[in-house]
Every structure is written in C-alpha cells, then in structure tokens.
Amino acid sequence: MCVAVPMAVVGRDGDTIVAEIDGVRREATLMILGDEVQVGDYVLVHAGFAIALLDHEGALDTLQMMREAFHPADMA
Amino acid sequence: MNYRDEYRERGVVTGLAGRIARLARERPEPLTFMEVCGTHTMAIYQYGLRSLLPGGVRLVSGPGCPVCVTPNDYLDRAIALAKLPDVTIVTFGDMLRVPGSRSSLMAERARGGDVRIVYSPLDAVALAEKNRGRRVVFLGVGFETTAPAIAASILTARARGLDNYYVLAAHKTIPGPMETLSDDPELAIDGFICPAHVSAIIGADAFLPLAAKGVPCVVTGFEPADVLQGLELLVRQVLEGRHDVENQYRRVVTREGNRRAREIIRQVFVPADAAWRGIGVIPGSALVIAPEFRKYDAAAMINVQVEEPVEHHGCRCGDILRGKVSPFDCPLFDRTCTPESPIGACMVSSEGTCAAVYRYGR
Numbered sequence: 106m107c108v109a110v111p112m113a114v115v116g117r118d119g120d121t122i123v124a125e126i127d128g129v130r131r132e133a134t135l136m137i138l139g140d141e142v143q144v145g146d147y148v149l150v151h152a153g154f155a156i157a158l159l160d161h162e163g164a165l166d167t168l169q170m171m172r173e174a175f176h177p178a179d180m181a
Numbered sequence: 182m183n184y185r186d187e188y189r190e191r192g193v194v195t196g197l198a199g200r201i202a203r204l205a206r207e208r209p210e211p212l213t214f215m216e217v218c219g220t221h222t223m224a225i226y227q228y229g230l231r232s233l234l235p236g237g238v239r240l241v242s243g244p245g246c247p248v249c250v251t252p253n254d255y256l257d258r259a260i261a262l263a264k265l266p267d268v269t270i271v272t273f274g275d276m277l278r279v280p281g282s283r284s285s286l287m288a289e290r291a292r293g294g295d296v297r298i299v300y301s302p303l304d305a306v307a308l309a310e311k312n313r314g315r316r317v318v319f320l321g322v323g324f325e326t327t328a329p330a331i332a333a334s335i336l337t338a339r340a341r342g343l344d345n346y347y348v349l350a351a352h353k354t355i356p357g358p359m360e361t362l363s364d365d366p367e368l369a370i371d372g373f374i375c376p377a378h379v380s381a382i383i384g385a386d387a388f389l390p391l392a393a394k395g396v397p398c399v400v401t402g403f404e405p406a407d408v409l410q411g412l413e414l415l416v417r418q419v420l421e422g423r424h425d426v427e428n429q430y431r432r433v434v435t436r437e438g439n440r441r442a443r444e445i446i447r448q449v450f451v452p453a454d455a456a457w458r459g460i461g462v463i464p465g466s467a468l469v470i471a472p473e474f475r476k477y478d479a480a481a482m483i484n485v486q487v488e489e490p491v492e493h494h495g496c497r498c499g500d501i502l503r504g505k506v507s508p509f510d511c512p513l514f515d516r517t518c519t520p521e522s523p524i525g526a527c528m529v530s531s532e533g534t535c536a537a538v539y540r541y542g543r
Contacts, residue, residue: 107220107323107376111183113183136333137329137441137442147184151327152327152330153330156442157434163431163432163433164187164432167188167430168188171188171196
C-alpha cells in the first residue's frame with residue numbers, strides 16, 4: 106500500500122505534473138509536496154500524489170557507499 | 182539514472198550480501214531484525230534476499246501491511262455500506278478481496294453493490310462530483326504515506342462544495358506498534374528496518390525516541406541493494422554497540438520529512454487509539470477525521486447496522502503480524518488459505534506476509 110514509484114517530471118501545469126517511468130506517463134498532483142518541482146526533476150509518486158522530491162546527491166552517495174571497498178571475500 | 186535500476190545491480194547486491202556475512206561472523210549470537218513495512222516484506226521475498234543472508238541474521242516481518250492490521254469490524258462496516266442502494270464504495274484494489282466476518286466487498290459487488298477501484302483518492306472525489314445523487318465513500322486505509330492523500334481528497338471535496346463525498350477512515354501511524362514490539366522480550370528485536378515511504382512523510386527523526394530506547398533503526402529503501410545496505414548498517418550498529426537512527430534512503434527521506442504533507446494530516450485528522458490486528462489497542466496510533474470535517478466522515482454520517490465481528494477460526498494472521506510465527510506455522514496456509522481463496526488478510530493483500538511467502542517463499 107505504501108508503494109511509490111520514482112518518476113521523471115516531463116510536464117507541469119500548475120499543481121498537476123505529468124510524470125513518466127518506463128515509457129508510461131501519468132498525471133500526479135503537487136498538492137502535498139510543494140512548488141519547487143520542475144520539469145527534469147524526479148519525484149516519488151504514490152496514489153496520484155507526488156510525495157517527495159528525489160535528491161540526486163543523496164542517490165549518488167548511497168550508490169558510492171554500496172560500491173566502495175568491497176572486500177575481496179565479499180565478492181566470492 | 183532513474184533512481185531504481187541502479188539499486189538492483191546484481192554485483193552490488195551480492196557484494197553487500199557478502200559484506201553482511203563477513204560482519205556477522207564477528208558476532209556469534211544470532212541477530213533478529215524486523216522489517217516493519219509490507220513493501221519491504223514483498224521485496225525481501227521477491228528478490229530472494231533471505232537466501233543471501235548468513236544463518237545468523239534472521240529477518241522477521243512486522244505489522245506494516247495496512248490492510249492486514251485492519252480488524253474485521255472496519256471491513257464489516259464497509260460491506261454494510263456497500264449494501265446500501267445509494268452508496269458507491271471506492272477503494273484501492275487491495276481491499277476488494279479481504280474477507281470480512283461474513284462477506285467481502287468482491288462478493289457484494291457480485292451481488293450488485295457499487296464497488297469501484299481507483300488509483301487515486303482524487304478519482305473518488307471526481308466520481309462524487311459526477312454522481313451527485315449518490316453517496317461516494319472512499320475507504321481510507323493506510324499509514325502516514327497514504328493519509329495525506331486522503332486528507333487532500335477531503336480538502337478537495339470541500340473546495341468543490343461536494344456534500345456527497347465521505348471517507349471511512351482507518352488510518353494508522355507506525356511508530357507506536359514499533360515501540361510496542363521493541364518491548365516484547367519474546368521477539369527480542371535487535372533493530373528495525375524502518376519503513377521507507379512512511380519516512381518520506383514523517384522524517385527519519387521520527388524514530389529517534391525508539392533509538393533512544395536502545396533499538397538500532399535504519400530507514401531503508403525498497404530496492405534489493407537498499408534492503409541489504411540497511412541490514413549492513415544495522416549489523417554494524419550492533420557490532421559497534423550503537424543505537425542510532427541512520428538513513429540509508431537519503432535520495433528520498435530527509436530528517437524532517439514532508440512538512441506540507443504532515444500539515445495537511447494535522448488539519449484533517451486527529452490522533453486516537455487504534456486496534457491493530459494481532460497487537461491490540463495502541464494509544465494514539467489512529468488518525469480519525471477531525472470534528473471540523475465530520476460531514477465527510479462516513480462512520481459518523483451514514484447510519485448502518487454492523488453485526489458483531491467474527492474472526493476466522495484457525496487463522497494466525499495476528500501472530501504473523503507480530504513476527505511471532507511464520508506462515509508455515511499456520512494450519513490454514515497453503516491448504517485452505519491461498520491467494521485464490523484467502524481466509525486471512527495476510528494472504529489477500531499483495532503486501533501480506535502470507536501472500537509474499539506463498540508467491541516467492543515456498
């Protein structure tokens with residue numbers, strides 16, 4: 106029920122955005138998120154509502170932490 | 182980067198699993214971590230993550246499937262409403278097949294009841310606007326992730342001057358049961374994989390009180406590499422004797438969460454005590470519609486007779502939701518209770534532990 110999908114914002118008209126993932130486009134509302142969302146951003150969409158703006162730096166940091174310094178024994 | 186596929190990379194997943202195994206060897210006693218959210222449960226089974234973990238790291242599933250923890254009397258009321266000739270029930274798909282005490286919404290629909298599935302609660306508001314002669318009732322079930330959307334639907338109905346839109350609210354908040362379960366000596370939880378999208382709303386800091394009590398907490402995303410990294414951070418906390426709130430899911434979750442969403446929740450709902458299937462009543466863990474919005478409250482405004490609820494004999498959903506037993510311990514699992522003909526809610530909801538184990542874990 107808490108499933109939410111990271112989607113690219115490809116259009117915006119007032120409080121309504123068009124968001125896309127895997128070629129599928131859906132409308133979502135910004136009612137509970139805020140005004141700073143722009144085309145090109147990624148948002149998390151739940152039940153037709155954008156609930157969070159994705160943080161690119163945070164995403165990269167996490168990936169880096171995941172990939173960094175794998176012990177040779179971990180890769181066995 | 183699409184913020185999803187990167188966290189499914191096989192090399193990263195196996196590397197993290199290896200790292201957890203190496204760390205776990207430093208500690209002879211087994212570790213028990215609870216994933217609270219049903220979407221985590223689903224991811225763990227779907228990607229077979231348990232099979233990648235060392236024997237000393239045990240995962241138990243918690244009460245994080247909203248449909249599953251909703252007691253029968255709620256569903257019985259929804260079913261009673263569906264029997265009224267001028268009522269349209271609108272819901273997310275998960276609720277349709279959940280058995281109430283004596284019927285289900287699916288059965289009522291087959292008998293001619295007007296029961297519809299939507300993607301967004303705003304679709305329900307639109308339905309009410311188009312059908313002014315009908316009373317449109319949205320089934321407001323879900324945790325903090327979903328509650329703001331439902332609250333926004335009520336605000337939208339008010340802004341559009343609708344007097345035929347209602348919500349039957351059974352919203353619950355998740356930190357309360359986590360605290361209850363962390364106190365359970367039988368479970369002996371060594372740390373929590375904190376819910377991802379609930380935290381997008383309430384913020385990682387919402388788990389500080391739990392961590393202060395001595396329980397390691399890691400807010401964790403839903404992709405396979407996220408879950409394993411969350412576990413790695415939990416194992417590290419235990420090894421280092423720490424009990425902090427760490428945020429693995431920084432691309433979505435901030436310390437303070439979504440303030441605007443919380444403001445909308447506060448505007449429309451007030452906290453109350455809630456009954457959780459399997460756990461009992463937890464003070465302050467419900468969100469009920471505030472008196473100011475009473476005209477949108479289906480429970481207050483639409484009078485129906487609801488019979489005394491009956492629990493399903495033999496179903497161990499309640500114990501499963503507390504992490505006390507696995508679905509394999511239930512006498513009904515995979516015998517009389519299957520996704521095709523479910524007996525308990527844990528088998529119906531796509532996020533229920535029984536459904537996850539049935540699909541991926543047998």
